[in-house]
Amino acid sequence: MSSGSPGGCPYREQLSLVEIGGDFHYFRQKKTWVKPFFITKCAIKNRDYIEFLRLTGYRSECCVGSIGWTDYYYRWGEDAPVVMVTHNDAKSFCSWIGGRLPTSIEWEFSARGSNERLFPWGDVWRSEWYAGLDFEEPIADVYLEEVAADSGCIGFVAGVKEWTATAGHSVEEDVWVIKGSSWKDLKFLSGTEFPDRYPLLRRDLSCEATTFQKSHFCSNDLGFRCAFS
Numbered sequence: 001m002s003s004g005s006p007g008g009c010p011y012r013e014q015l016s017l018v019e020i021g022g023d024f025h026y027f028r029q030k031k032t033w034v035k036p037f038f039i040t041k042c043a044i045k046n047r048d049y050i051e052f053l054r055l056t057g058y059r060s061e062c063c064v065g066s067i068g069w070t071d072y073y074y075r076w077g078e079d080a081p082v083v084m085v086t087h088n089d090a091k092s093f094c095s096w097i098g099g100r101l102p103t104s105i106e107w108e109f110s111a112r113g114s115n116e117r118l119f120p121w122g123d124v125w126r127s128e129w130y131a132g133l134d135f136e137e138p139i140a141d142v143y144l145e146e147v148a149a150d151s152g153c154i155g156f157v158a159g160v161k162e163w164t165a166t167a168g169h170s171v172e173e174d175v176w177v178i179k180g181s182s183w184k185d186l187k188f189l190s191g192t193e194f195p196d197r198y199p200l201l202r203r204d205l206s207c208e209a210t211t212f213q214k215s216h217f218c219s220n221d222l223g224f225r226c227a228f229s
Contacts, residue, residue, distance in 0.1 A: 016040065022036075178210070184221045
């Protein structure tokens with residue numbers, strides 16, 4: 001695993017990339033060989049997305065009522081991950097910089113690392129790193145760096161959930177896998193007092209956390225990162 005760049009679109013040079021690949025047990029099951037690839041260290045930021053719109057003229061698809069991605073750009077700032085993006089929005093951005101969305105296997109490998117951890121930092125939940133945070137927006141990178149994956153990537157837990165290029169196993173068409181957990185998930189579970197929270201932590205906050213949505217879906221805790229073959 002190493003930092004670097006596969007070259008290509010000039011704007012890509014402004015993104016921090018990590019190279020990953022090798023043997024991996026997806027969902028801790030059958031060993032799979034993952035061909036080396038590059039992935040962005042963190043989810044794509046507002047500042048990246050607005051540059052994409054400015055230079056291409058692309059119009060974001062998502063709008064819930066009168067709320068769109070710009071509302072959160074002004075609320076959270078340019079360094080926050082872009083949210084309120086559809087699957088097509090995410091694919092279009094990645095295509096613009098010569099990349100693609102990661103597959104669900106690539107995403108999980110990046111999050112769990114070669115040691116195949118349940119959480120990016122290990123198999124035991126840690127709570128001290130987010131003590132005192134108010135959970136009203138995605139957790140800032142300075143905190144996420146404390147719980148980075150061994151790949152060097154950040155934001156897989158308590159940042160934003162992320163679109164992938166993997167189609168969901170559903171009788172419905174146009175359903176896609178979403179990986180990871182968000183600040184909203186952490187806000188909910190941090191306020192619970194269940195006798196045993198581990199099953200919930202594993203389902204909702206671990207690197208195995210998986211949900212499914214139609215391509216037109218968008219939310220204020222859903223973003224994406226890009227991969228490069």
